[in-house]
Amino acid sequence: MTTHYLVLSALLFAIGGVGVLVRRNAIVVFMCVELMLNACNLAFVTFARQNGSLDGQVIAFFVMIVAAAEVVIGLAIIVTIFRTRRSASVDDASLLKH
Amino acid sequence: MNGTIPAPTIEYGMLAPLLVVFGAAIVGVLVEAFAPRYLRSAIHLPITLLSLLISFGLIVWQWIEGVPTKAAAMGAIAVDGPAMFIWGTILVLAFVSVLLINDEGHFVGSAAAVPGSAEEEQALYEGAAHTEVYPLVLFAVGGMMLFPAANDLLIAFVALEVMSLPLYLLCGLARRRRLLSQEAAMKYFLLGAFSSAFFLYGTAMIYGYANSLDLAKIGATLGTVGGQDMLLYLGGAMISVGLLFKIGGAPFQAWKPDVYQGAPTPITALMASGTLIAAFGALVRVFWVALGGLDWDWRPVFYGVAVLTMLVGAILAITQTDIKRMLAYSSIAHGGFLLIGVIATGSAQAQNTSALSGILFYLVAYGFTTVGAFAVVTMVRDAGGEAWHLSRWAGLGKRSPLLAGVFAFFLLAFAGIPLTSGFFGKYAIFQAAVTGGALSLVIVGVVASAVAAFFYVRVIVLMFFSDPAADGPSVVLPSRGTAAVVGLAALATVVLGVFPQPVLDLAHSAAQSLFVR
Numbered sequence: 001m002t003t004h005y006l007v008l009s010a011l012l013f014a015i016g017g018v019g020v021l022v023r024r025n026a027i028v029v030f031m032c033v034e035l036m037l038n039a040c041n042l043a044f045v046t047f048a049r050q051n052g053s054l055d056g057q058v059i060a061f062f063v064m065i066v067a068a069a070e071v072v073i074g075l076a077i078i079v080t081i082f083r084t085r086r087s088a089s090v091d092d093a094s095l096l097k098h
Numbered sequence: 099m100n101g102t103i104p105a106p107t108i109e110y111g112m113l114a115p116l117l118v119v120f121g122a123a124i125v126g127v128l129v130e131a132f133a134p135r136y137l138r139s140a141i142h143l144p145i146t147l148l149s150l151l152i153s154f155g156l157i158v159w160q161w162i163e164g165v166p167t168k169a170a171a172m173g174a175i176a177v178d179g180p181a182m183f184i185w186g187t188i189l190v191l192a193f194v195s196v197l198l199i200n201d202e203g204h205f206v207g208s209a210a211a212v213p214g215s216a217e218e219e220q221a222l223y224e225g226a227a228h229t230e231v232y233p234l235v236l237f238a239v240g241g242m243m244l245f246p247a248a249n250d251l252l253i254a255f256v257a258l259e260v261m262s263l264p265l266y267l268l269c270g271l272a273r274r275r276r277l278l279s280q281e282a283a284m285k286y287f288l289l290g291a292f293s294s295a296f297f298l299y300g301t302a303m304i305y306g307y308a309n310s311l312d313l314a315k316i317g318a319t320l321g322t323v324g325g326q327d328m329l330l331y332l333g334g335a336m337i338s339v340g341l342l343f344k345i346g347g348a349p350f351q352a353w354k355p356d357v358y359q360g361a362p363t364p365i366t367a368l369m370a371s372g373t374l375i376a377a378f379g380a381l382v383r384v385f386w387v388a389l390g391g392l393d394w395d396w397r398p399v400f401y402g403v404a405v406l407t408m409l410v411g412a413i414l415a416i417t418q419t420d421i422k423r424m425l426a427y428s429s430i431a432h433g434g435f436l437l438i439g440v441i442a443t444g445s446a447q448a449q450n451t452s453a454l455s456g457i458l459f460y461l462v463a464y465g466f467t468t469v470g471a472f473a474v475v476t477m478v479r480d481a482g483g484e485a486w487h488l489s490r491w492a493g494l495g496k497r498s499p500l501l502a503g504v505f506a507f508f509l510l511a512f513a514g515i516p517l518t519s520g521f522f523g524k525y526a527i528f529q530a531a532v533t534g535g536a537l538s539l540v541i542v543g544v545v546a547s548a549v550a551a552f553f554y555v556r557v558i559v560l561m562f563f564s565d566p567a568a569d570g571p572s573v574v575l576p577s578r579g580t581a582a583v584v585g586l587a588a589l590a591t592v593v594l595g596v597f598p599q600p601v602l603d604l605a606h607s608a609a610q611s612l613f614v615r
Contacts, residue, residue: 006306009302013295013299016295017292017295020288020292026284026288029288030288030291033288033291033292033295036292036295036296036298036299037295037298039299040295040298040299040301040302043299043302043303043306044302044305046306047302047305047306047309050306051305051306051309053309055305055309055310055311056305059252059305059311062252062255062256063255063298066255066256066259069259069263070259070263070291073263073266073267073287074266074287074288074291076267077266077267077270077280077283077284077287078284080209080210080270080280080283081280081281081283081284083210083212084212084213084276084277084280085277090284090288093280093281093284093285094281095277095278095281096278096281096282096285096355096356096359096360097356
């Protein structure tokens, strides 16, 4: 029965992955990364259920904490670049190349 | 599930080197909160340097007492020969990088102020400084130490983030060329978070397969669980994406030049040496201990990645016109050479030991040279900051022969010319690969080295055999810290090149017991 949850987790991960690749706004890109992390959480919890061990549920908590820390750093960086450029588009920030 | 939960045992003595660094980082945060502004950097510097020294001292002491081989903290953190060797290397390189970081004029006064605004001028006028840099560096160093010692995929993920998150911020704190610096921070952050999501999903797949995250238990499960190979292969592939991103293996190398160029140069020095070492330690541990039984499957993949990485690094470096980007591509190429060592395993333990000790020696040699090279970059300056464009370096050898000579020496070490440390690093890895049966890879490696030597020599020719521009960059008189860094790096490059045996022996004895299982 847990297969459905795994399929859902894979779908969420894929949506997040595609979102990172096609979206242009840094905030949205970052939200897609968070979606991928949550897909991982769903997979961990499902496997914990499937394997009959609690580790997966504990891991999900660790991942949440790390994701929260990542939000702090990420928003700080994106807000700084937005204040400088008046734009949060990842296409505009293109001074570094070649 | 009933009954009492036994209290975990934690070997504080063995983990003391890690705890000292993390403890000092937390003290640094408290200093930021409570110490008056004018005292902060005077407090931070001794705390940072002392904690790195004490941690190094503890490692030396444990080493003399007898190298432990144990998975400490309930099997979460491996304290073994390779881990301790890597810890020592990272601590020395971090100490040297902190001396560079301490130099004035690398970091922005107020990162929140918009570049060119009145607030920024005000912050500069008041002499504001982000002294948070020191605790952030300590957290990053702590993460770098934890990452290669993680004996559990969850700890590896947490360590990966503890190492990376401070670095994302530090990348955006350059005083000059702030737009480039902020852009580098954003690119590094978005791509780093993306790749660590892959690492985590791979971890979830492996957990589903093996019902454990412990590397040794995963290794023991391989082949005993039937019908779920898909999970295992998916998991292994995604974990390798996360790890290869951190070492900058092709095709995940695109972030490296941008980030190395945009970040403040002392932070680039720390990243180029410390992150690469930590990530290689973790890569080797995960693929040898947890997925060692799958080597028939991952070896061809790594073979391709190594070839691609070496060629991409060496060929694209030729087209670069920016000194920091060129060094970044050179770092990519060196990552490719190191990957040869990862593949050079065999069924015999002696083969694995010689491959591992080759990797360890290479990491030491490359780490010192690269910190020295970036230290030289901080000293060649224009009116607008460091002179990055290669054309500005023309004729440097006529203007300041000593500095140009030292830089040329570092470049020769990168190229792997005999009598420099780079030669013995490459020799150790190539030799292990030849006895491990990866002769074709060694041939590609030698060809890539020859291509790489071309652009190193091109810079040397530019420095010594072309006329200096009339308005060329000036070479600043280095502070004592920077001079010490360049001197130490040059000394290490010479000593490891002329008299490598003690360090080779040390690496060999570290690799002797291989990884704890």
